[in-house]
Amino acid sequence: MSEPSSASNFIREIVTADHAAGKHGGRVVTRFPPEPNGYLHIGHAKSICLNFGLANDIPGGICHLRFDDTNPTTEDPEYVQAIQDDVRWLGFDWHEKMFFASDYFERLFEFAVHLIGKGLAYVDTLTAEEMRTYRGTLTEPGKNSPSRARSVDENLDLFRRMKAGEFADGTHTLRAKIDMAAPNINLRDPVLYRIRHATHYRTGSAWCLYPAYDYAHPLSDALEGITHSICTLEFEDHRPLYDWVVKQADAPHRPQQIEFARLNLTYTVMSKRKLLELVSKKLVHGWDDPRLPTIKGLRRRGYTPEAIRAFCDHIGIAKREATVEMQLLEHFIREDLNKRAPRVMAVLRPLKVILDNYPDGQSEELGAINNPEDPAAGSRQVPFSRVLYIEQDDFREDPPKQFFRLAPGREVRLRYAYIIKCVGVTKDPQTGEITELHCTYDPLTMSGVAQEQRKVKATIHWVSAAHAVKAEVRLYHPLLATDLAKMSPDQDWTTALNPSSLERITDCLVEPSLRQAAPGSRYQFERLGYFCTDQDSTIEAPVFNRTVSLKDAWAKIEKAQPSK
RNA sequence: UGGGGGAUCGUCUAGCGGUAGGACGCCGGCCUUUGGAGCCGGCUACCUAGGUUCGAUUCCUAGUCCCCCAGCCA
Numbered sequence: 001m002s003e004p005s006s007a008s009n010f011i012r013e014i015v016t017a018d019h020a021a022g023k024h025g026g027r028v029v030t031r032f033p034p035e036p037n038g039y040l041h042i043g044h045a046k047s048i049c050l051n052f053g054l055a056n057d058i059p060g061g062i063c064h065l066r067f068d069d070t071n072p073t074t075e076d077p078e079y080v081q082a083i084q085d086d087v088r089w090l091g092f093d094w095h096e097k098m099f100f101a102s103d104y105f106e107r108l109f110e111f112a113v114h115l116i117g118k119g120l121a122y123v124d125t126l127t128a129e130e131m132r133t134y135r136g137t138l139t140e141p142g143k144n145s146p147s148r149a150r151s152v153d154e155n156l157d158l159f160r161r162m163k164a165g166e167f168a169d170g171t172h173t174l175r176a177k178i179d180m181a182a183p184n185i186n187l188r189d190p191v192l193y194r195i196r197h198a199t200h201y202r203t204g205s206a207w208c209l210y211p212a213y214d215y216a217h218p219l220s221d222a223l224e225g226i227t228h229s230i231c232t233l234e235f236e237d238h239r240p241l242y243d244w245v246v247k248q249a250d251a252p253h254r255p256q257q258i259e260f261a262r263l264n265l266t267y268t269v270m271s272k273r274k275l276l277e278l279v280s281k282k283l284v285h286g287w288d289d290p291r292l293p294t295i296k297g298l299r300r301r302g303y304t305p306e307a308i309r310a311f312c313d314h315i316g317i318a319k320r321e322a323t324v325e326m327q328l329l330e331h332f333i334r335e336d337l338n339k340r341a342p343r344v345m346a347v348l349r350p351l352k353v354i355l356d357n358y359p360d361g362q363s364e365e366l367g368a369i370n371n372p373e374d375p376a377a378g379s380r381q382v383p384f385s386r387v388l389y390i391e392q393d394d395f396r397e398d399p400p401k402q403f404f405r406l407a408p409g410r411e412v413r414l415r416y417a418y419i420i421k422c423v424g425v426t427k428d429p430q431t432g433e434i435t436e437l438h439c440t441y442d443p444l445t446m447s448g449v450a451q452e453q454r455k456v457k458a459t460i461h462w463v464s465a466a467h468a469v470k471a472e473v474r475l476y477h478p479l480l481a482t483d484l485a486k487m488s489p490d491q492d493w494t495t496a497l498n499p500s501s502l503e504r505i506t507d508c509l510v511e512p513s514l515r516q517a518a519p520g521s522r523y524q525f526e527r528l529g530y531f532c533t534d535q536d537s538t539i540e541a542p543v544f545n546r547t548v549s550l551k552d553a554w555a556k557i558e559k560a561q562p563s564k
Numbered sequence: 565u566g567g568g569g570g571a572u573c574g575u576c577u578a579g580c581g582g583u584a585g586g587a588c589g590c591c592g593g594c595c596u597u598u599g600g601a602g603c604c605g606g607c608u609a610c611c612u613a614g615g616u617u618c619g620a621u622u623c624c625u626a627g628u629c630c631c632c633c634a635g636c637c638a
Contacts, residue, residue: 035638128636139566173636183567185634194636213638234632237568316577325575328588413597459597527598553599
């Protein structure tokens with residue numbers, strides 16, 4: 001990737017200054033370290049853009065992809081694959097520098113032996129329950145575990161036996177010997193290793209002893225020669241422990257941890273726990289459900305990596321907790337797709353229009369511009385005939401103020417075609433529902449012909465009944481109907497879900513050029529929005545996802561109108 | 565009544581002692597064969613109170629409010 005440098009931020013300043021000062025031997029090595037226990041989301045994209053972006057922009061910089069797989073009970077190779085796919089799809093490259101914390105288990109064990117030898121770690125026999133009691137509280141100091149006085153030899157012996165599988169889960173831990181009275185709770189003899197007789201997706205049953213994050217992470221960083229270890233704010237008070245581990249283990253290298261605020265977005269959820277809950281309870285259709293802020297979801301919905309990167313660059317990096325408006329994300333996908341999505345005509349909610357004065361059985365091919373923003377996109381032919389469908393929203397029997405579209409006796413232009421006039425409305429005698437419109441067309445108003453005196457206030461899209469292709473369109477609405485921040489924590493957060501976040505319309509009609517739309521291809525349905533061909537789409541049954549609507553000035557006017 | 569962080573337009577963000585800027589959003593207008601796009605203009609922001617200084621969003625002090633931490637999760 002060779003895009004213009006991102007806007008600066010405090011982390012970029014630190015890294016740039018360190019690089020200029022020749023710190024770390026002039027190297028810059030960052031890392032993106034997900035635990036493979038879920039799919040990546042837009043919040044991870046922020047971190048990916050930061051870490052890889054930094055490495056890309058600084059000469060000689062490199063960003064590692066490291067799987068922080070130290071907990072065998074939550075991790076799965078499915079996630080390892082998905083994470084690699086997503087990072088690549090976002091446009092980043094780890095240049096072969098892909099690592100697994102689980103590959104360091106042996107070396108991590110040796111560091112622990114070293115720590116024990118220095119008298120800085122001990123095997124504790126307290127139960128989890130007891131350990132909690134001994135830890136003290138936020139305001140009261142903890143007290144030393146009886147195990148703290150064990151000799152180095154005894155610790156070494158016990159630790160090796162822990163590794164050998166002699167003890168059951170939960171019976172022993174390895175703890176750092178720091179300070180049980182430390183005001184920072186993370187320093188009150190944190191657990192370094194715990195026993196887990198579980199199968200790890202990579203190391204199988206080779207280990208029953210697993211290093212904790214606070215121990216494995218700093219040492220993994222050190223082993224890889226990471227210079228700047230960037231993480232989110234909640235790890236701020238782990239930094240003293242991070243530094244302690246690297247220093248006391250006599251690691252070959254001292255990385256610097258820097259924290260920034262994670263991304264929050266309005267109307268959606270970003271925690272792995274909640275996303276997993278949505279997927280496992282089938283509240284959505286999977287990790288790639290287009291309603292989700294996962295990378296896979298956004299991708300299926302039609303988002304481009306370029307738009308996501310532009311968004312990430314734009315929101316900036318800071319330490320203040322912030323919630324970005326979804327509209328900003330939408331702005332970036334509109335901006336990107338406006339420049340490159342080919343325009344087509346599609347009618348979501350069809351209303352039949354019969355052109356009384358257009359010869360029955362006749363049809364013609366009309367030239368249509370593929371993208372007014374991109375002359376190189378060329379043009380195509382769209383068939384026109386006597387019976388058409390227009391959007392139900394484009395006709396009002398009793399038009400409100402400022403409604404410029406079709407109404408009895410009124411004229412509109414059909415995009416790329418003629419000006420038509422509504423001369424009759426047919427209704428279902430039973431329901432009173434409008435079933436079809438009778439219109440006349442003016443053959444002298446063919447699109448492209450100068451029409452000095454014929455100005456109409458609206459141009460609407462249409463499809464030819466005889467040529468249109470039936471399609472399903474899926475519209476997505478916000479995942480959440482209620483702001484989670486306004487809910488009490490004891491309430492079930494899923495009650496905040498928007499029950500109508502997915503709207504499927506199965507009898508849409510699209511222009512024939514869309515018949516063979518390939519899954520993943522993106523279009524602008526004129527006047528409606530940007531749509532992406534879904535992976536479920538087939539030639540027999542095309543399916544389109546609405547990525548985002550176009551900005552809708554009329555919707556605003558209508559909403560602002562007094563009533564009705 | 566511990567520790568660690570953070571407070572700038574509605575939202576995100578810039579500012580590094582010298583006229584508080586940008587983006588989104590919103591409101592007008594122009595333009596338009598997409599009520600899209602584009603163009604032009606506008607939109608009650610420095611948490612509070614003191615102090616230092618010719619001058620403070622910036623430095624200092626004291627408050628206020630918000631977030632994180634008591635997993636053998638990461």
